[in-house]
Amino acid sequence: MTDQPRLPAVANRRAILDRRAIADRLAAAAPEEAGAILAAALAAGREEIGERLAAHPSNGRTAAAAYAFLADQVVRLAFDHAALRLHPTSNPAPAERIALVGVGGTGRGELAPYSDIDLMLLVGGHGGTTEKVAEALFYQLWDLKLKVGQSVRTVDEAIASAKSDMTIRTALLESRWLWGERPLFDAFEQRFAREIVKGHAAEFVAAKMAERDERHRKMGDSRYVVEPNVKDGKGGLRDLHTLYWIARFALGASSPRDMVAKGLLSEAEFARFDRAERFFWAVRCHLHRLAGRAEERLGFEYQPRIATAMRYADRPGKSAVERFMQFYFLQAKTVGDLTGVLLAQLDEQLGKKGRRFALPTFTRKPRHLNGFTIDRGRLSIPSDDFLAERPTRLIELFALAAREGLELHPKAMRAATAQARLADTIRDDPEANALFLSVLTDIKAPDTVLRWMNEAGVFGRFMPDFGRVVAQMQFDMYHHYTVDEHSIRAIGLLAAIERGEMAKDHPLSSALFRQLESRRTLYVAVLLHDIAKGRGGDHSELGEAIAYELCPRLGLDEGETETVAWLVRHHLLMSRIAFRRDLTDPKTIDDFVHVVQSPERLRLLVMLTVVDIRAVGPGTWNEWKRQLLKTLYEAAEERLRLGHVQHGRRERVAERQAALDEAMGWTRAAAKAHARRLPDSYWLAEQPALHHANALQVATAGARLGETRPSVEAAPDPDSGATRLSVFAPDRPGLFAAISAALARAGANIIDARIHTTRDGFALDNLLVLNGQGRAYAEGRQTARLAETIERVLADGQVPQPPPPLRVPQREEHFQIAPRVLVAENASNKTTVVEVNARDRQGLLARLARTLADRSVSLHSAHIATYGEKAVDVFYVTDAEGRKLGEAASAQLREALLEVARTH
Incomplete structure (x- = not known):
């Protein structure tokens, strides 16, 4: 002992x-x-x-x-x-x-x-x-x-x-x-x-590293999750303790400082160890005191309070809490660096005694090592001054690892980390930039190698604009990772799509990859799309300027540079249109195409949009979003290819009507009557499976002109992971307000609403809802009760009051959401488009819908999107006579909706 x-x-x-x-x-x-x-x-x-x-x-x-x-x-x-x-x-x-x-x-x-x-x-x-x-x-x-x-x-x-x-x-x-x-x-x-x-050092080291890896897997396997576990998360205190346990067990270190005497860490490396440990202990002690219990998850509700307690202050472009959390993630990164360093030294010392713990073996001989060496299957360097002799080797180390599919030996990582400043001298070197671009566009595992570069501090030094977002978090409930980790994950997803591994999830993107003129344009755009976050101002506009500066340095030509800059400027365009606008409105497609302008840009934009959403975090991608993006892409591609926004619209409607006729087995007269009853927007907005379900519901209801009995059906919606509610009832003012209020009182949350009015005075609304826990309702008694609630409210003929707003949960109260209402008269040819941004809380949509109804505004379409704690609800409306709102009415409506957004 x-x-x-x-x-x-x-x-x-x-x-x-x-x-x-x-x-x-x-x-x-x-x-x-x-x-x-x-x-x-x-x-x-x-x-x-x-x-x-x-x-x-x-x-x-x-x-x-x-x-x-x-x-x-x-x-x-x-x-x-x-x-x-x-x-x-x-x-x-x-x-x-x-x-x-x-x-x-x-x-x-x-x-x-x-x-x-x-x-x-x-x-x-x-x-x-x-x-x-x-x-x-x-x-x-x-x-x-x-x-x-x-x-x-x-x-x-x-x-x-x-x-x-x-x-x-x-x-x-x-x-x-x-x-x-x-x-x-x-x-x-x-x-x-x-x-x-x-005699058991090797066994202990192997067991502790396996235990660490399993713990990381349970915690999300990233040190950059925005609500990290201070004790057990990757890069946290437990990882520091593991290093000390290994040193103590294997070499008899009596304290962390003794790791220097044992030759495992240098004085400078121990200083980093010491600073990280002191910081994490401070965070953990503050966290326990604020929670009044043994809380280890650094949740949103504690982050601002600990930032204040530890005397962080706001700076231009970054709040105090974002500065605090950036320092947290930098310390977590330090722990990862030190783990590699200590293991390399320990492996060397144990090896001298014939007791090396297991490292992977490498059976094939790689080609063209250019002086680099292989140490038991890992890429290494022959001497400590090897990189300094020719600084481009600092980037070549990672490029060679990417090309050959090799892991880096801890000795090489330690040298790269210690000599990361060499990157300052080769930023404008064409060879170094070509090597970096080869890493970025490597089809096998670019994210893994870029993450190694980031861990070593080389990435941020070689590309200082990227260095500014290293460990930078966004203080909201939508983004799960820091900006640098999000970007690297997006690049990894892009490579997986190109390899064909995600064809089932992303058939459109997988097919489009084969049509690209310049794949490296897309990889560079994905790298740069969020590079200007945290600077204040619009990060898309600032990022565009950075792209114009960086792309030539990386070796992109003038056309590629312009395309990358455009993609960075407009990387949010497609998701905003797809999730917030009516895709059956020709004006929506026309406006989108006016910005996109070319099929190549459209192909690049859809793939950038997909990986950007997927890389936000678990649960941000679903089949519903895929379908919306696919619909927008197909409509825009047709518009760009054929040159007319309306071309093919009538044909698609006829095709879907014919498919329904065949599925239903109706007589010609019945089929024609049903087709005539519903507007073209219905046939374009809904999928064939829903056409069939709606047709059965309408037929079962036996609806005729003048009937008043509403029909509500509930069923699972596999595409969205939600419960679909289809409401067929006589149309009347405030109908949607009544439905949304009833659902709010039942604890349901509407995530999408497609509102259709038949030509004979009925409403056919298809809603997607989740329960209070954010899940679909269980089939059977729960869905039946939900349908009965709506039927009862609609039969009553009144618009019930929405439930009173609940108190903002403690973990959300520190998020500042500026309420905003935008009225766009030119976003649609026939309707006024109103967008409301507000804190997402129970009953918000019901109160907004009630406000519309109170002002005799007719609702034609509603699009609901949530981004963590933020709700973005978009309504397509007209006045009671079916016309766009006038200037005075728009101003009054805006103020009324803004009051709801403020007080809700």
């Missing part, structure tokens, strides 16, 4: 807890008063440490050591109370000897405010007073509301447990004697070193 770990110093300990003074109070008090005395001492100690943390908010490790000291004193006092007062033994037998041992974080001497206190009672034997003391101790700690991880073991049992369980082995690695029989602990410590540690 190694020496006992050196604990961090804690200043003015008695101000936290004066153990002797408390012990005297316990001795003078009745036994039943012990709990109150200890509780008061614990509360006072926590308050003192909290004040120290507030005064020095970045000194997290000192706070962690102080909390551990407080826990030590409370545990010792409780142990003495149990062993000396409740169950005293004047001359304990060997079997009754007890050593109180801290393990895990308690043994390391670092605890967050509400961390578990991990204890092992090391006993000479079971029975006698041993069990009574243990029970009294643990009950006393539980009464103090402390979370205690406890075990009672003999030395033989502790050693056996360490042999069979790697988690226990790791916890016991940091064992620390706290109180009681020291010789008993010394005996355990000697056996642990002899039987557990000696």
